[in-house]
Structures are given as structure tokens and as C-alpha cells.
Amino acid sequence: MPRSSLRHQFFNYINGCAFAALSMFNLMAFADPKNQTVDLSSVAQNIKILASDAFEGRGPLTQGEQLTIEYLAQQYKKLGLKGANPNSVGSSPLGQYFQAVPIAQIIPDQNMKLVIGDLSFTSGKDFTARTEHINNQITLNDSSLVFVGYGINAPEYQWNDYADIDVIGKTVIVLVNDPGFATQNPEIFTGNAMTYYGRWTYKYEEAARQGAKAVLVVHETAPAAYPWSVVESSNTGSKYTLVDSQQNTSKLPIMGWLKLAATEQIFKQSGLNYQELKQRALQADFKPVRLKQSANLTLKNIISHAISHNVIAKIEGNTYPNEYVLAGAHWDHFGTKKTSKGSIVYNGAVDNASGTAGTLEMARILMAKHKIKPFERSILFINFTAEETGLIGSEQFSKGDIIPTKNMVALVNIDGMNVLDKVDYILQYGDGLSEMEGYLARATLAQQRRVKLDPRPQNGLFFRSDHFSLAKQGVPSLLFMSLGDTDPEYIANKYHKAEDDFSPTWSLGGVEQDIELMVDIIQTLTNSRDWPKWKMDSDFKTSREADLSK
Numbered sequence: 440m441p442r443s444s445l446r447h448q449f450f451n452y453i454n455g456c457a458f459a460a461l462s463m464f465n466l467m468a469f470a471d472p473k474n475q476t477v478d479l480s481s482v483a484q485n486i487k488i489l490a491s492d493a494f495e496g497r498g499p500l501t502q503g504e505q506l507t508i509e510y511l512a513q514q515y516k517k518l519g520l521k522g523a524n525p526n527s528v529g530s531s532p533l534g535q536y537f538q539a540v541p542i543a544q545i546i547p548d549q550n551m552k553l554v555i556g557d558l559s560f561t562s563g564k565d566f567t568a569r570t571e572h573i574n575n576q577i578t579l580n581d582s583s584l585v586f587v588g589y590g591i592n593a594p595e596y597q598w599n600d601y602a603d604i605d606v607i608g609k610t611v612i613v614l615v616n617d618p619g620f621a622t623q624n625p626e627i628f629t630g631n632a633m634t635y636y637g638r639w640t641y642k643y644e645e646a647a648r649q650g651a652k653a654v655l656v657v658h659e660t661a662p663a664a665y666p667w668s669v670v671e672s673s674n675t676g677s678k679y680t681l682v683d684s685q686q687n688t689s690k691l692p693i694m695g696w697l698k699l700a701a702t703e704q705i706f707k708q709s710g711l712n713y714q715e716l717k718q719r720a721l722q723a724d725f726k727p728v729r730l731k732q733s734a735n736l737t738l739k740n741i742i743s744h745a746i747s748h749n750v751i752a753k754i755e756g757n758t759y760p761n762e763y764v765l766a767g768a769h770w771d772h773f774g775t776k777k778t779s780k781g782s783i784v785y786n787g788a789v790d791n792a793s794g795t796a797g798t799l800e801m802a803r804i805l806m807a808k809h810k811i812k813p814f815e816r817s818i819l820f821i822n823f824t825a826e827e828t829g830l831i832g833s834e835q836f837s838k839g840d841i842i843p844t845k846n847m848v849a850l851v852n853i854d855g856m857n858v859l860d861k862v863d864y865i866l867q868y869g870d871g872l873s874e875m876e877g878y879l880a881r882a883t884l885a886q887q888r889r890v891k892l893d894p895r896p897q898n899g900l901f902f903r904s905d906h907f908s909l910a911k912q913g914v915p916s917l918l919f920m921s922l923g924d925t926d927p928e929y930i931a932n933k934y935h936k937a938e939d940d941f942s943p944t945w946s947l948g949g950v951e952q953d954i955e956l957m958v959d960i961i962q963t964l965t966n967s968r969d970w971p972k973w974k975m976d977s978d979f980k981t982s983r984e985a986d987l988s989k
């Protein structure tokens with residue numbers, strides 16, 4: 440044997456000993472029970488940093504984004520997690536911890552008129568119109584108008600408002616919410632609790648599938664759950680959208696809202712009675728009604744492009760590394776807004792610096808457990824960008840470019856933690872949706888707590904955070920959103936306001952018990968062969984079954 444080879448072996452032996460000693464030291468450090476329980480000082484520190492003015496309110500595409508994503512990637516790296524992107528993003532040494540999210544900013548020109556017959560409507564005052572197409576100008580040229588009732592196609596409720604009509608190229612007028620809410624009858628859809636069929640996002644998606652050119656959702660305050668001023672402010676200014684390889688042409692070209700008074704005028708001019716047709720739309724055998732007039736509109740847009748980032752890190756499973764249990768929380772908030780009185784920083788301490796700090800803390804605890812006894816499946820931690828502007832980061836991730844959705848076992852998503860004292864319950868959003876509810880029930884019972892159903896199911900919160908992007912692709916998920924319930928004052932005075940700041944007086948008792956709960960659920964799933972299923976017949980269930988059979 441040549442000398443050099445012997446020497447090589449010797450060095451390997453020495454290195455091996457050093458490595459063994461080091462791992463023993465690590466093992467002892469990780470075995471310290473403190474590492475497997477929640478460290479509240481570390482959570483507080485992370486919330487304080489992420490919600491500090493230095494991070495500028497964590498606005499996507501700002502300096503605040505750069506600071507936030509680098510901070511998160513560094514923390515995951517320090518904890519020993521690997522970046523989950525096989526391809527490095529940009530020139531950063533932390534590039535494997537990022538996923539690029541291509542975003543367009545679209546600003547619709549508000550000097551537009553919606554002309555229907557002899558009627559002419561003003562943008563913002565009577566209607567709103569915007570697009571997610573990457574297109575500087577979209578026009579409606581004598582587009583036929585059709586009233587499609589609730590505009591719902593839901594086989595599981597034996598309901599299809601589009602059954603007998605072709606709406607290709609047409610403009611559809613549609614009611615907001617669903618017939619269950621309108622009747623408050625629990626036998627119809629889910630009664631007061633909103634189904635996804637009630638969300639305006641669904642109305643646009645279904646109309647796009649049917650080939651419509653434009654949708655006008657009729658605004659009524661009760662079923663929409665907010666006044667016209669909210670529709671106006673959130674639809675007439677600059678909006679961000681994810682950009683796909685087809686420039687978003689599969690989406691609905693024109694996404695609009697119509698004020699109630701304008702709707703009644705339009706129907707009247709067609710010799711129809713809106714209120715009467717609205718009643719008829721509550722019947723499953725309702726047939727769409729063609730209006731006499733057609734719609735005309737020119738929507739002009741100013742468009743610019745930029746790249747935002749999700750942060751992704753993983754603990755690799757020993758036995759089934761390609762099967763992932765996911766823990767997520769959006770990192771973004773509203774950034775800094777300039778006003779006449781100066782700049783206001785929207786620090787978003789609870790929403791969602793708390794959830795982001797929660798994912799970091801779970802990564803620390805689960806990594807310590809993994810070092811003692813390796814997990815079978817992998818765990819992926821993801822901090823989504825641009826949640827507040829429309830679940831954009833999660834939509835990009837749900838395309839499955841980095842991990843196919845069929846390899847995702849389930850997702851636990853945090854959006855706002857209970858930073859106050861412990862409570863004897865945990866909120867469950869949605870009911871009878873997936874077998875993840877069984878995992879939640881078991882882990883809650885282990886803490887001697889109880890599962891409490893969302894007391895405001897009419898708000899449809901299950902459809903309004905990032906886990907929903909994954910659910911649409913079939914991945915079963917749980918939403919953890921606590922503070923609105925434990926502290927009503929938060930919703931009234933701080934939610935989405937500049938007052939959502941860190942406070943050293945928080946006990947963080949709720950954070951402690953909820954992190955323990957989520958760690959329990961994740962740990963159970965990582966050492967299981969179970970693939971939790973959707974319970975109810977739904978689009979989620981259909982997508983999952985199709986995905987898993989690929």
C-alpha cells in the first residue's frame with residue numbers, strides 16, 4: 440500500500456475521532472430537555488426584531504424584504520437546516536433558502552367608464568374593474584350581459600348555475616356569498632358558514648373556467664361582510680399579482696364589482712327586477728337570465744415587474760426524505776406608508792411576525808428532536824411572501840416547482856399567534872374538511888384543552904390565508920390563527936393597523952402552548968405512513984386524488 444494512502448487513512452481516522460467527539464458533544468447539547476421545549480425569550484427576541492422599525496414593516500419588494508428574508512435564512516442555517524431549493528436564487532450565499540416569486544404591479548387607470556345601454560357608470564363610485572392579465576389594455580366591446588345568480592358550480596351540493604348557458608366572451612353579473620348564507624338554512628350549502636363558493640375569488644375563477652370575459656359581483660354589505668368603501672379602496676389602486684408563463688391569460692380578463700344601486704338601474708332598463716331575480720337564484724333549478732343590453736369598457740393599466748421571495752428550509756427525513764410535512768407562516772406585512780404626517784411603519788408584530796417567529800422556534804425544537812432520533816419524513820419550513828396582497832407567495836409555491844404537491848403530506852399554517860396568556864381551547868377553522876382535524880383533536884386533548892369551532896364561520900377565514908393556496912392543489916391543511924379570538928381588542932384597534940406592535944408585557948403563554956401543539960402534530964406526521972385525506976366531496980378532494988394517483 441503506497442505511503443500516501445496510509446497517511447490518508449490516518450487522517451481519516453483522526454478526523455473520524457474528532458467528528459465522533461464533536462457529535463457526542465452535539466448530541467449531549469441537543470439532548471438537553473430545554474432544547475425540546477419552547478424558549479419564550481428566543482420567540483420574543485425574534486418577534487421584536489422582525490417587527491422593529493428597522494425592518495420597515497416587511498413590505499414585499501422593499502429593503503424590508505431583503506432584511507427579512509436574509510434574517511430568516513440565516514436563522515434556519517444557524518439551526519442546522521438546509522435550504523430547500525436545489526437551485527440557488529440570485530447571487531446570495533443563502534440562495535438555496537429562497538424561492539423566487541415573480542410579481543407584477545398593475546395600476547388600473549381610473550378614468551374609465553362602464554357603458555351599458557344609455558347608462559354610463561363612474562369607476563370607484565358605481566363600479567370597479569381590474570385585471571391580473573399582463574396586458575396594458577383590455578376592452579369590452581358590446582359584451583352580452585348575463586345574470587348567473589350565485590355563479591356557483593358545485594357538484595357536491597348538486598348545484599350548477601352555469602348548466603344551461605354558454606358565457607364565452609360574455610360579461611356575467613353575479614351575487615356575492617352563497618345561498619346558504621342568504622337563507623341562513625343549514626340544509627343549504629353550510630348555512631351561515633361561508634363556503635369557498637361564496638368568496639369573490641371563487642366567482643372570478645369559476646367564470647374564467649366558463650370562458651367569461653368579465654365578472655361584475657353585485658355588492659351588498661351583509662353578504663359581502665364589508666361596505667362599498669372597502670371594495671373601492673381594495674380594487675381601484677395598485678395591486679400585485681403573481682405572473683405565470685402565459686402572462687396570466689388563463690385568469691379572468693376583467694374582475695369587477697357593481698354597486699347595488701347601479702345593478703338595480705341596469706336590470707330595470709332591461710325590464711327586469713333585480714330583487715325578484717335574486718330570490719329566484721336561491722333555487723337549485725335557477726336558470727341564468729340574459730339582459731337586453733351589452734357592456735362596454737376600456738381598462739388601461741400601467742404594469743411593472745419585480746421578484747419577491749419565499750424562504751424555505753428543511754430537516755431531511757431519514758427514511759422517506761421525499762415526503763414532506765410542512766410548517767408555514769407568511770413573513771410579509773404592509774410595509775411603510777407615507778402620509779401627510781410622515782411615514783407610518785406597519786410592523787405587523789402579531790400579523791405575522793409572531794407566526795414567523797413561531798416557525799423558527801418549531802424548527803429549533805424539531806431539529807433538536809431529529810438529532811436525538813431522526814424523523815422518517817422530511818419537514819419543510821416555509822415563510823411566504825405577499826400574503827397580505829393576495830396569497831401570492833403561497834400560490835407560487837403551490838405550483839410544485841420545488842416540491843411536487845403530491846409529495847406534501849400536510850401543512851400547518853400560522854397567521855397571528857396568541858401572544859397573551861394560555862387558554863383552555865384551540866380554534867378550528869372549517870369543520871368536517873379533512874382528517875387533519877383528527878390530528879388537531881388528539882394533540883389538543885393531550886394538552887387537556889378542547890377544540891372550539893370558529894365562532895365567525897361567515898367570515899370564511901379558512902379561505903383567506905396561505906394554506907388555502909395549497910388546499911386548492913389538494914394538500915390537507917390546518918390554520919392556526921388565534922389572537923382575534925383571545926383578544927377582541929386586537930381586531931378592533933390593531934389588526935392591519937400601525938398599532939400592531941411588539942409589547943414586552945406579553946406573557947406569550949398562548950405562543951408556548953400552540954407551538955407545543957403544532958410540534959406534536961408535525962412530529963406525529965413525520966413518523967407516520969398516513970396521508971391525511973379530505974373528508975367532504977370537494978374540489979380539494981378531487982385535486983388530491985388526481986395528484987396522488989400520478
Ligand SMILES: [Zn+2]
Pocket residue numbers: 769790791826854855
Ligand atoms: Zn396575516
